[in-house]
Amino acid sequence: MYRLSSGQRIGRLSKMYRTGEAWTIVGEGKTPPPGVTSVDVRSTTLADAYVVRGKPGAAGAMAARGKALEIHPLGDPTSYAPGTAAAFEMLYEGKPLAGEPVTLFREAGFYDGRKQVAVVNSDKAGKVMLTPSDAGRYLILVRHRAATPGAADAYSSFTVTLAFEAI
Secondary structure (H helix, E strand, O other): OEEEEOOOEEEEEEEEEEEOOEEEEOOOOOOOOOOOOEEEEEEEEEEEEEEOOOOOOOHHHHOOOOOOEEEEEOOOOOOOOOOOOEEEEEEEOOEEOOOOEEEEEEOOOOOOOOOEEEEEEOOOOOEEEEOOOOOEEEEEEEEEEEEOOOOOOEEEEEEEEEEEEEO
């Protein structure tokens, strides 16, 4: 088994501000509302897909990286079947990420409009169970914002995806 990855890619630097518990990104060419405190935020992205050549079973490709944000499959991501739950854990810096929204998308036809299958929050152990409804290609997406160590008023916004096919 092989993991194909974009690698951690650093994106643009933006501003964001907090309203209660919610963060809002300030769009390009715009300014935050008066009276809010804004912070810098740098986006990072990572995209993974798993493929098998020969016999499945080589676990090395499935090892958690232990850094930044990642979706770690808890089973062979090349053997998922429609209607069968698949387990994943959301990790940040190698530790479980609890309560993070995880979105499952499916490749859909041009006109059926059913691209988003589910949104579930990771449990206290950072785990989610996702069930592909039918055969096809799927994408898991998770986002997480965290303070940048050693940089006052600076954050990183992580976006990670994992693609798989249910057959």
